[in-house]
Amino acid sequence: MPDATDRPSSSPPMAARPDPRSGGRRSWHRRASRPVTWWMVALVVVVLIHQWLPQARWLMVHMVTLGLITTSIMVWGQHFTEALLKTRLGEESRARQVIRSHLLTAGVVATIAGMLPSWPWLVVVGALLVSAAMLWYAISLGAQVRAAIAPRFAFTVRAYMMAACLLPAGAVLGALMAFSLGEPWQGRLLLAHQILNILGFVGITVTGTLLTLWPTVLRTKADPVATRKAAGGLVGMGVGVVGASLAALIASVSLGVAFVLIYAGSFAWVAVTLVRAGVRSARQQHRIELPWFPILSIGSGMVWFVLGLLGLAAMWRGSADEQLTSSLVAADVQALTVPFVAGFLLQVLLGAMSYLLPVTMGGGPRAVRTSLAAMSRSALPRVVVYNLVVALFVLADAGNAVGGALFAGLTLGTTDAGAFGSWARVLTSLLAFAALLSFLVLMGIAVRTSVRERRALMEGHATPASGTTALGMPTRAPATPTEGSDLDAAPDAPRSVGAAPNPAAPAGLDRRALTGALLGAGSVLGVTAIGSSLDRAYGSYGNDAGSGTTGATPPGDGTGSVAPTGQTTTVAIGMSEMRFHPDVIEVPAGNTLIIELSNDDAHDVHDLVLADGTASGRLQPGGSTTVEAGVIGHDLAGWCSIVGHRAMGMTLQVVATGAASPAEQGPGAGQAGGVDELTRVPLDLAAAPGAGYTVRDAALPPSAGPEQRLTLEITEAALEVAPGIAMDAMTFNGTVVGPVIRSELGARLTVDLVNNGTMGHSLDLHAGRVAPDEVMRTLPPGERLEYAITTEYAGVWLYHCSTMPMTVHLAAGMLGVLIVPPQDLAAADREYVLVQSEHYLVPEGATGYDEAMHEGARPVSPAKIAVERPDMTVFNGHANQYVHAPLEAKVGERVRIWVLAAGPSRGISFHVVGGVFDTVFFEGEYLLRPDNETGGGSQALHLGAAQGGFVELVFDEPGTYTAVNHSFADMERGARALIRVTA
Structure with missing residues (x-):
């Protein structure tokens, strides 16, 4: 909070400037500005490594906005306030201002540290720190305005105060968004x-x-x-x-x-x-x-x-x-x-x-002028390069005819927006990044130039000011210095219209300016052309570059080696319920395709994007448009680009009948050969399980008594884990997620493990206390072992393969649940078991896809596992199977749901929409019982990987309830089940 230290000192506004080495305003400014330099350096590092960071786009945006911009505004706002009000704060206040700057930095760091791993409460702490720093800053400025004598520019400082009070409101909204x-x-x-x-x-x-x-x-x-x-x-x-x-x-x-x-x-x-x-x-x-x-x-x-x-x-x-x-x-x-x-x-x-x-x-007019000249070296090429790249990105992402026309105009017709794919984007981004990075380089040169001039001035033998202008010309020292370190330095003299320029003055924006502009524009055009040619060669196109499209076509007329027939095929396509109708179009090779597209959905916005870059633009409900896809030379993929729609199965396939095979068509035709392994496999979670899939019975099996012996047979097979998606699975007893095993407290459980697979596998029963050396060893193909334990502890226990790499074996399906009910557990009317697991698959066209053991199946992706990017998160081995075959219950019945977060890496926040849990059992102990003294209930059971428990609830009304992982990203990958409650 402001006090006397925030008020101007009694020294006259134009008093002699302190030594820069003292604790004066410049010394404070350097110390308070250090976080700006830190953020610049950190931003450069993040830009270089962003592809390996989570939420990289969010991180870079907020490093600029919160880190660079907000800190700069606080530091320079204080600087301008003193300059505009013609006041000078007491030196004793500088330490407080530095603390305020560091408080802001701590808030920004906390916000970023909370967002990246999704810790919303840490984001709240960061937002509070940022808000406190900005309100402190606004109050301090207000104290300075009140203490100023007849300030001419108080309106600017009041604008700073008004703006600073808006940021805490924005920070609060940002913190709320962290809770999804x-x-x-x-x-x-x-x-x-x-x-x-x-x-x-x-x-x-x-x-x-x-x-x-x-x-x-x-x-x-x-x-x-x-x-x-x-x-x-x-x-x-x-x-x-x-x-x-x-x-x-x-x-x-x-x-x-x-x-x-x-x-x-x-x-x-x-x-x-x-x-x-x-x-x-x-x-x-x-x-x-x-x-x-x-x-x-x-x-x-x-x-x-x-x-x-x-x-x-x-x-x-x-x-x-x-x-x-x-x-x-x-x-x-x-x-x-x-x-x-x-x-x-x-x-x-x-x-x-x-x-x-x-x-x-500072340092006098000469030092200021030479350092300004250093900062402006090659100004025009730098600005042209940067702004042209920004314009290309904006226009390429516009997805409409106007944006495409402007894009073509800026590139002088050498490239169109559809050809601005991943290679072109990366190369032009590097060019723009180099233009930004030059600021740091030139800042260092400017500092050295200023120090040199000040040293020369102190030694009494200053040299004529020299440097390089924006146009590469030498600067000239004026006869009378007009520049200093104050904002109100004397301006240059006016020139009457038509008067001849001073021959001693630099030429300004002349032919060298034109040369610099052409150099910058030429660099961007050249890099764009190179990138676009690489995109054509490797099939990375348009706005969906790198998204894993399975049909890639070179931009342009799409004819490949097919001669145009001069005929036109016109097809009407409707969009509704996350589908294109029809979703497969057959077009004679060489025909021109025209699509009459209509959005028949009552609520959702949709669009159509083809792999060659052709796009319809977004259509509101009831809207329609005509898409000219050009001459079709080979198969072409299409999809809706609205967030999440493609993942839900809104895809389209154009089939060129009579076209050559992909191998004969050459690079870029047919299947995309350069798909990134981290590309998510598109899922159709609205579809029912395949005809050959049997929905897993989720009911808890009956007790097997005090002695139980069972066989777990290890096999490998192509098994469906989502509608239309088969995984190259490793299984216990032939299913992704092995059988539910039930044992009783103190019972003896013996498992005969038989490896009928093609590689080594093993078993780890979490419920047992045994030395792992023998029973958990890797079992070669064709061998078997006996694994016996006593189930001495109640709980929901994980069992899994423990052969390295364990993550791959678990993600391939080698996991299951062993349930040991607690002592004297009351009977329930219905008991269900839900085991959550996540699965990571190699996308079609990526390296390793053809290495699947079973034709038509997708191998497990170790690369996705390493960065924890699952394609699906499922209950009992199949995405959304209980959406199409709901669990059953009746009004008034007590329903017990046993839940296990099997992993290999992710946990679960289990919730039933419309229900409240009156009983919660977590990792061997009750957290909540129906007769608890507080009258409390529970909304979610939170489990980490390899943890389990159960919940109980009673439904009061008939209807369809939804059981979900309330970490909604995982729910939207398939961790969802319906419970149909009847009267």
Whole structure:
């Protein structure tokens, strides 16, 4: 909280500057800015290794927004406040400001550390720390405004305070999203979160700063009257942010669009003053080269800001009210991440820092000028490269005809959006990353240049200022220095219209500028062309690059070696219930295919994307369009690109009848040969199990008495684990997830293990206390062993193969459950057993797919196991089998459900939708009984891998209840069962 240390000292505003080595403002600034440097370095590392990190996209976005941007705003906001109010805080306050900066950093680190492993309460802690730091910052600025004497630019500082108070609200919404509330709230919270943080906190702060910083960078005099009038737009922007965020939360499209337009109009009011400052600067005679990188980078960033605003308004306006309650708007808002974060935030930040770092380092006009020149080296090629790459990504992901046309225009017709696949994206991303990385390199050069000039000045033999301008030309020292370390340095003299330029001044944006622009554009075009050619060769296309499509076609006319027939095949396709109708289209090879596409769903949005990059764009319910797929030369895959729809089986296959075989068609035809092994196998979880699959009986078997002997036979077979998906399985007694074994307390259980497989296997019974050396040894094919234990402890016990690599054997199905009921367990009307396991499969076309032991089966993927990316999470060996064959119960019956999280790696939060557990038994002990004194109930049984227990509940009303893993990502992979309750 602010106290006397946050108030200005009594020293005059223009007092002699302290030695940089003392504890003055520059020393504080260096210490407080260290987290910015840390975040920059960390971001570079994450970009380089992001493909091996979980939630890499989220991580990089929040390292920029929370780490870089928020920390920079806090540090530079304090710097600008002192400069604009003409005050200087007491040196005793600097330690508090550094602590505030570190408090913010701790909050950001906690937020990231909580999100990556999905620990929502740690995210809450991080959000609270971030909010505390920003409120402390806002209160401190308020104290400085009240203590200032007749401040001219208090409106900018008040804008900082208003913006800082918006961030805690955005942080709270972000923390709520960490709990995965589900739709409709997840989409609403995301939209409001981004409005508050990007348009509110960052947008208002940046706009308020530019009212004074922009004329200074342009080296022109600000118009105080016009600036004060323009500041009124900051209030309108605040109103727009608050209104739009509330509209997002209540799911009102009309109010949301109205407030976004209010925000945009208010920003336009401010922007008029900024544009006029640019016009004044262009008419002036500048005796030294302008700092071109800050000008170009900040200007480009603000253009992306405007484009992002327009995109948000258009996206929101195009969404019907009912669609705001689904994940559609959340997905669309995420599409604005590139223009807002990459286009706007990063460019404004780097542009501002390229100007402010030399200014705050000081050392006199010569040192400032030379370090500014160092920061602006090759400015135009860097800005052109970066912005052209950002534009290509935005247009390629637009998925509409306008975006495709603009994409083709930017690439001069050399590439189309459909050919902008994984290779092109990676190569152009590296080019843009190099442009960003150059900032760190040039910052180091600028620091050394400033130190050299200051040392020369102190030694009394300063050399003429030298450096390289944005155009590669040497700078010239002016006759009278006009630049210093203060924001209100004297501007250059005005130049009358038509006056001849000063011959001593640099030429500005001349032929060298054109050369730099062409060099940057040529680099992007060349890299894009190379990447696109690689995509054509290896079959990685369009927006679905790397997604594991099984039919890949080179972009273009799709003819391969087939001659066009001149004939047209027109097909009508409907979309509903997560299906294309029909989902297989036969087209004579060489015919042109035209698809008349209609969305027949009552609620869901759908689209169609073909593997050659052809896309329909999203269709609202009842909408229709015509898709021209071009000449068909070979088979072509299609799918709905809406999040989750393809995984639910919404796929399409175009079959080219009479076409050559994939081998004859050449590279890129037929099956994709370069599929990443980590690509998820597409599942059709809406379909019923295959005709040859028998739904597993989930009922608990009866007791076998005090002595039980059974045989577990090990075999390997191709077994269905999801509709239409067979796994190369390793089994006990022929099923994925072995038989349910029931024993009693103190009973003797003897297992005869027989290995009739083709490799070594073993058995580990968790319920027994035995030396593992003999009974758990790996058993070669054709051998058998006897494994006897006494079941001395009650519980839900895992048994599994313990042969290395165990994860592969368990993921292949070699696991099961042994149930030992506790002493004096009361009878239940119905008892069911649900064993959860997860399975990881090699996608078709990836390396290792052809190594399956059984034709038509998919091998287990060790690579997916290592990074824990399951294709499916199932109950009793098959995804959603009890959705099509529900468990049964009657009203008033006591139902007991035994649950085991068999793994190999994931746990379960078991929940029955519409039910409350009055009994919970976990790992050998009761956590809850019906007659408990508190009257409490339970909503979930939480189990880690290899843990088990049971729950009991009574249904009061008939209906269909759903048992799920409440870790919804696993539920949506198949861990779901229905319970049909009758009267």
